[in-house]
Amino acid sequence: MKFSLIVSDLSGGGSVRAFLLAQVLKKLNHEVEIIGFLFGKELYAIPPNGIKIVSIPGKNYPEFFSYSRQVLEKIDGDIIYAVKPKVTSFGLSLLKKISSRRPLLLDMDDWELSWYGGMNWKYRPSLKQFARDILKKDGALRFPDHPLYIQWMESLVQKADAVTIDTQFLKERFGGIYLPNGKDTAMFDPSMYDSKASRIRYDLDDYRILMFPGAPRPHKGVEDVLMALDRLNQSDLRLVIVGGSPYDDYDDKLIQRWGRWIIKLPKCPVEVMPEVVAAAHIVVVPQRDTIIARAQFPLKLTDGMAMAKPVLSTRVGDIPEILDETGYLIDPGSPEQIAEQIDFIFENLESANERGLKARERCIKKYSLETMASTLESVIAGL
Structure with missing residues (x-):
């Protein structure tokens, strides 16, 4: 089968886990293509040999919508595998799942909300602040990775057909199947x-x-x-x-x-x-x-x-x-x-x-x- 691995940001740390999953899928003789946004200037990590990477420029809202159409068009795998519960990966993958009726896996190697204080984080702006966050060019809600959107995505985790996680902390919080980070021990010998x-x-x-x-x-x-x-x-x-x-x-x-x-x-x-x-x-x-x-x-x-x-x-x-x-x-x-x-x-x-x-x-x-x-x-x- 062909797997489309969807990465939220190829210039961020999540790409390392995606590369690892791609190596595992290739070991199972599946075809793998990694598709993701590039919000930074270059790839966070150098991909392993033989892994195909498709990068799309990462932009903030509202430009994000036009670029996300490019990602949706390129997702053609028999199975969709989203890395991280973010709009830029899991959100688009959910849309593709609905339109194509293809199975969707979600991988979580981090608690994304923990970077903002975990469950203590709340978005409670004044009306004026909300308007700024939406309308200003650099408004907070223009960023696809804003914690409000991450909260929304985490509430939809159960919509995936299966979830893989790499720590007991994540298993207790979200359920899923334990898939710890591995290593190519033949290469690392x-x-x-x-x-x-x-x-x-x-x-x-x-x-x-x-x-x-x-x-x-x-x-x-x-x-x-x-x-x-x-x-x-x-x-x-x-x-x-x-x-x-x-x-x-x-x-x-x-x-x-x-x-x-x-x-x-x-x-x-x-x-x-x-x-x-x-x-x-x-x-x-x-x-x-x-x-x-x-x-x-x-x-x-x-x-x-x-x-x-x-x-x-x-x-x-x-x-x-x-x-x-x-x-x-x-x-x-x-x-x-x-x-x-x-x-x-x-x-x-x-x-x-x-x-x-x-x-x-x-x-x-x-x-x-x-x-x-x-x-x-x-x-x-x-x-």
């Missing part, structure tokens, strides 16, 4: 890479490397790692950030304050990421305890697990269950505990690497593309 050679290639050989292979955001706790490095004050430690954040100048702010500890590598195709992660001594995933973090399955966990790296993370959301004693857990928002664990891991690096091998075994069993494919195959069969 540490036996195919030489860690020292990778460090030499990326000019990291003089350092002991902590790696954060993603886009820093305040809830991801990168600041806590940098504060831990301040406490340790060991000149050969470095935090390597891969890709960085396309959303704002948060990376620059981190570098301004903690630049002596940071090495930033450019974003790279998924096929290159195993070689980059191979250069790490420790992969750090220091999520802070926020409603945003509790709703997420950090993809960086499986980067480290698949590559048999010691993973240092926090007791937030599903992370303790995902690692299940194959990593190192500390309390969230605790730079002092991070510093202690960094010292402990490097003092016991041989046993830490053995724990990393157990993490890879768990990743293959629980979080591989094959495991995702088995679950998704059952979902598709039930449509």
